Amino acid sequence: MSRKKAVIYARVSSTKQMVDGDGLNSQVSRCAEYAKRKGYEVVKTFKDDVSGALTTRPAMKAMLQFLRRRRKDPHIVIIDDISRLARNIEAHLQLRAAIGGASGVLESPTMEFGDDSDSLLVENLLASVSQHQRQKNAEQTKNRMIGRTMNGYWVFHAPYGYRYQAVKGHGKLLVRDEPLASVIQEALEGYASGRFESQTEVKRFMEQHNVFPKTETGENVRYQKVNNILKKPIYAGLIEVHNWGVTLRQGHHEGLISVETYERIQERLTATTKAPARKDLSLDFPLRGFITCDDCKKPLTACWSKGKTKSYPYYLCNQKGCVSKGKSIPKHKLEGEFDELLKTLVPSNEIIEVSAVMFKDAWNMRIEQVKAIAADMMVSIKKIDQKIKQLVDRVLTSKSQTVVNAYENQINELEKEREMIKLKQEKQSKPERPFSEMFELAMDFLSNPRQLWVSDKINDKRTVLKLTFGHKLAYNRQTGYRTPKMSLPFKMLRDLKTFEKEMVPRARIELALPKKPDFESGASTNSATPAQAVKYIRFLFYGK
Numbered sequence: 218m219s220r221k222k223a224v225i226y227a228r229v230s231s232t233k234q235m236v237d238g239d240g241l242n243s244q245v246s247r248c249a250e251y252a253k254r255k256g257y258e259v260v261k262t263f264k265d266d267v268s269g270a271l272t273t274r275p276a277m278k279a280m281l282q283f284l285r286r287r288r289k290d291p292h293i294v295i296i297d298d299i300s301r302l303a304r305n306i307e308a309h310l311q312l313r314a315a316i317g318g319a320s321g322v323l324e325s326p327t328m329e330f331g332d333d334s335d336s337l338l339v340e341n342l343l344a345s346v347s348q349h350q351r352q353k354n355a356e357q358t359k360n361r362m363i364g365r366t367m368n369g370y371w372v373f374h375a376p377y378g379y380r381y382q383a384v385k386g387h388g389k390l391l392v393r394d395e396p397l398a399s400v401i402q403e404a405l406e407g408y409a410s411g412r413f414e415s416q417t418e419v420k421r422f423m424e425q426h427n428v429f430p431k432t433e434t435g436e437n438v439r440y441q442k443v444n445n446i447l448k449k450p451i452y453a454g455l456i457e458v459h460n461w462g463v464t465l466r467q468g469h470h471e472g473l474i475s476v477e478t479y480e481r482i483q484e485r486l487t488a489t490t491k492a493p494a495r496k497d498l499s500l501d502f503p504l505r506g507f508i509t510c511d512d513c514k515k516p517l518t519a520c521w522s523k524g525k526t527k528s529y530p531y532y533l534c535n536q537k538g539c540v541s542k543g544k545s546i547p548k549h550k551l552e553g554e555f556d557e558l559l560k561t562l563v564p565s566n567e568i569i570e571v572s573a574v575m576f577k578d579a580w581n582m583r584i585e586q587v588k589a590i591a592a593d594m595m596v597s598i599k600k601i602d603q604k605i606k607q608l609v610d611r612v613l614t615s616k617s618q619t620v621v622n623a624y625e626n627q628i629n630e631l632e633k634e635r636e637m638i639k640l641k642q643e644k645q646s647k648p649e650r651p652f653s654e655m656f657e658l659a660m661d662f663l664s665n666p667r668q669l670w671v672s673d674k675i676n677d678k679r680t681v682l683k684l685t686f687g688h689k690l691a692y693n694r695q696t697g698y699r700t701p702k703m704s705l706p707f708k709m710l711r712d713l714k715t716f717e718k719e720m721v722p723r724a725r726i727e728l729a730l731p732k733k734p735d736f737e738s739g740a741s742t743n744s745a746t747p748a749q750a751v752k753y754i755r756f757l758f759y760g761k
Contacts, residue, residue: 223257223293224321225249226280228265228301241266244297251326257293277312284319291320298327299340300347309344363461369468376451377401377429378473391451391470400426402473405452409474409481412680416443422676447486453479455640464629465636476640501530503678504552508532511693513539519548546694554697555690559667562685562703594638601635 227244241264252259261283265276284292294316299309316323323330330340362372371391375381378401380394404422407413413422423429423438450457450465454472457465474482502519509516515536521528522545531545605628612624670681691699 220256220258221293222260222290223252223295223324224280224283225252225259225262225295226265226277226301227262227297228274228276244301247297247326248295251324252293252295255293255324257295259295260292281315281319281321284316284321288320291322294321294323296323296325298325299343300350306341306344306348309341309347313340363458363463366456366458366461366463367466369456369466371451371456371468371470376449377446378452379470387469391468393471393473396426397428398473400429401446401452405447405474405482406478407676408447408485409478411485412676412683416440416447419443419447425676444486447482450479455479465633465640467640476637480637500673500675500678502532502548503675504532504555504682507682507689508551508555509689509691510534510536510539510541511691511699512541514691515539516689517546517692541694544694546692551692556667556670558698558701559670559681559685563665563667597638598635601631601638605631605635 225245225248227241227248229241245262245264249259261280263276263280263283265274280294284294313323328339328343330336365372370387371379375391375394378394378398379391381389382392384390384392400423404413404419407422408416408419413419417440420438420440420443423443429438446452451468451470452473453476454468454470455465455476456468457463472479501521504517505519506516513534513536515534517532518535519530519532522531523529530548532548532551533543533545534541536542608624608628608631612621612628615621615624666681666685669677672678685703687702690701693699
């Protein structure tokens with residue numbers, strides 16, 4: 218007598234369960250042992266590592282096709298447990314009918330299937346219990362995730378620039394994922410400061426770095442991805458999940474940027490959109506678009522002009538009607554004179570010393586302002602709490618659901634505003650970096666902007682133009698550059714340099730100025746010590 222033929226069906230809910238555990242092989246082993254006891258011949262084994270309905274399970278579809286081709290020779294279908302067939306009653310009934318329609322006979326080592334009413338009742342009850350267990354596990358998992366999120370932890374897939382790492386006292390915590398974290402940080406801070414005037418420029422910056430993940434098809438970074446990164450509060454060390462009602466709060470992970478930087482980004486995103494910088498900006502012509510023609514005041518363009526044996530680079534005006542239209546300026550001449558202009562911006566050691574004192578004064582004044590701002594914040598928080606209390610009272614007395622929903626939306630917005638103020642208050646408590654470090658960083662650039670200009674990156678060169686000059690530079694083909702309008706820091710250093718020219722060597726500094734107050738003795742004098750010079754400059758700039 219021939220043995221009955223059987224197939225085995227095993228399933229886990231995800232590929233991770235198959236890789237990390239041994240669920241599939243364990244199921245197959247138990248089913249094979251059951252077939253051996255029953256005297257069945259196992260002719261094929263089908264394994265799924267996905268959850269879902271019939272249409273999304275490749276192994277289930279393959280098994281049904283296998284059974285249909287052998288309708289005249291019905292096979293036993295062995296499953297380890299009823300939960301392996303389906304996790305809800307609807308899918309269970311669908312698959313049960315599909316197997317029966319393909320002449321399969323369902324069996325399991327953990328229960329006995331039958332067609333009588335009692336067996337069907339037990340089967341349906343077990344399927345319902347399996348569905349309830351799945352739903353309960355999902356609810357418990359979601360509740361734990363919500364609770365952890367409310368405590369300031371991110372529980373979803375790690376965003377770009379972060380990775381999860383086990384940290385004592387925190388469990389799995391987001392930590393910086395270098396070098397991608399630094400790329401995103403530079404992009405965010407660059408957009409906030411205006412270094413990148415548009416999202417298009419941020420996109421181009423990201424595409425310059427191979428560490429930044431491209432699209433699934435290997436294409437360039439998509440605009441939507443750039444926009445998402447700019448809007449995510451998680452990069453400021455904040456946690457917020459709208460769908461779960463988790464309002465903005467301080468997270469336990471380290472932010473790539475400050476809360477203030479994040480707010481500046483959001484303000485820029487909602488402001489009037491600026492045209493992106495020209496796409497043809499390159500190291501060949503870093504001054505293209507920034508230098509204007511002195512005759513028509515329009516930006517110069519640039520091109521390569523082909524000669525007999527090689528091409529030559531030129532800047533030129535292309536404005537219709539301009540007297541200088543088409544008259545080219547050699548690249549080496551225009552950029553060479555610009556390089557000489559940058560060299561004149563290097564301040565002396567004496568100017569840097571005086572600047573340090575002035576910046577220290579400004580730093581201390583800022584500290585006092587921070588204290589005043591913190592006091593104002595406390596007042597604002599109290600006012601918001603009062604408004605929330607009033608709205609809650611209105612919710613309790615209102616009978617209209619529409620009005621209640623409107624009040625609840627207002628309360629949510631106020632709570633978000635209050636939380637943001639609290640976060641700012643925490644950040645305002647002390648500077649992120651000491652004065653010495655901040656001054657050193659600033660003076661690294663202010664003392665020698667040309668050092669960054671000679672970089673081999675076009676973004677560095679454009680940064681020099683934006684930070685050094687207040688407006689575009691006008692160029693005359695006969696006389697060269699017009700007097701440039703400097704940005705505020707360089708204007709201040711230039712004004713200080715004017716004072717320096719009227720001072721004798723360091724052994725005895727004297728200011729050849731009209732009679733002024735002697736801050737040491739109150740007498741009038743035309744000479745001053747270094748300390749007196751600093752005090753006089755303070756008086757000119759600050760009025761005290």
